[in-house]
Amino acid sequence: MDVEAILGPQLTLRQLELFVAATDHSSFTAAAKHAFVTPNAVSLAVSDLERALGVTLLVRQRARGVTSTPAGVQLAEGARALLRQASDLQLTVGDHGEELSGPVAVGCYSTLAPTVVPELWERLADRHPEIELTITEGTTEHLVGQLHEGRLDCVVAYEVALPLGLAVRRLYNARPSVVLPESHRLAGQAAVDLTELEGEPLVLFDLPPSGQNTLHLLRSRGLRPRVAHRTTNFELVHSLVGRGMGFAVQYQHSGVDVSQEGRRLAFRPIAPEPESEPVMVAWPERLPLTSRAAAVVHLAQDCLPVAEQAC
Incomplete structure (x- = not known):
């Protein structure tokens, strides 16, 4: 399902935002609290999307919230990417000067974090102080799952554990x-x-x-x-x-x-x-990096090779 292709006058970014909130929280009520709207507004947004697309996106279960159908999972993945791109466009062309700003979510394999995160965070604060960096630690499998769900912009992990279908850049080599x-x-x-x-x-x-x-x-x-x-x-x-x-x-x-x-x-x-085992930064091949995430990737390539000396 190509979200950008099907997004027309009858579909709005706000509908996609509320739909993603519903999938994230598995509940119209919880999504409404997150988005500061009523549960009925979330329900209507999802129903309008289902009507426009001709598919069921969420299964409603009384007292048990909502669960995504396969079509819903696919739409949520594309919608998160589209919402990130829309946010990036606003920050790029809006009245924000030339300084990059906004959120970037990076996943990092747990044992790499003590070496990777402090160096990257310190350099980013100096080079791009308006970028809001968040770090998620975990296994490569878990992080790649979040990457494909649109919850992360990129992932730092060992090359050996990364699946196909990702764009990758080498950061450094880890020596056992x-x-x-x-x-x-x-x-x-x-x-x-x-x-x-x-x-x-x-x-x-x-x-x-x-x-x-x-x-x-x-x-x-x-x-x-x-x-x-x-x-x-x-x-x-x-x-x-x-x-x-x-x-x-x-x-x-x-x-x-x-x-x-x-x-x-x-x-x-x-x-x-x-x-040695290459340490890579990766993101989905089919999804372009936002300008903010691209800046973080370039900075990581510049500053993290120093970690190779500490391995």
Whole structure:
């Protein structure tokens, strides 16, 4: 369903805005509160859209709110993109001077956030202070879902986990390292050969794709990983390693060499050096970036390569 093609005199951006609010809140009443209108106004807007398009967009269920039909899901996705473009046009041609302003929503894979977000946010505040940056953290799968739903402008994630159909730009390469307790027999080495860790317990950071990448790396070096603990909590990995519960492999080094409990950790390069993992910024190929989002992407390409030195 091409939203821009079907948007004619009988359809308005306000109708699309109220429809999107209804899908986001799964309720006409909640959407009305969000949009500062009456529930009847939301219901009428949705009904007018359904009448104009000749399809059912939302299924009304008494006392259970509304749920989207397949056509409704498709329209909501396109409508969010169209509403963003309309907002961008207003901010671009309105009386706002030459300074870019307005919201930009960026999704960031959880473990990349401590390195990516502070650098990007600080540089953006200096370069484009009127852009309102919001960051959503999560798994790549979750973030890409939000990207296609129109809730995010772009996503920062490892290339290996990104699906087809996205425009991508490389930001930097992340290099894996071994994390050991400071007291470990190999902690004093300049680099660690993974084969020297054969048989030792592994604390696996298991937030996709990190867990799969770690296991693949170890197996490619002839190891049979003995997973002692799996967790999606990055700090818990450090705490367990700090207590000597095992070693870990991570692709992102925040620069802090102690666990939250204050136990010192040793981050050591892997020898022989494995292939690095590209970190990318991505957005849907079929949806153009707003001028604000494009500025954030360009800034990320300029400033985030410094993160490569910290990996």
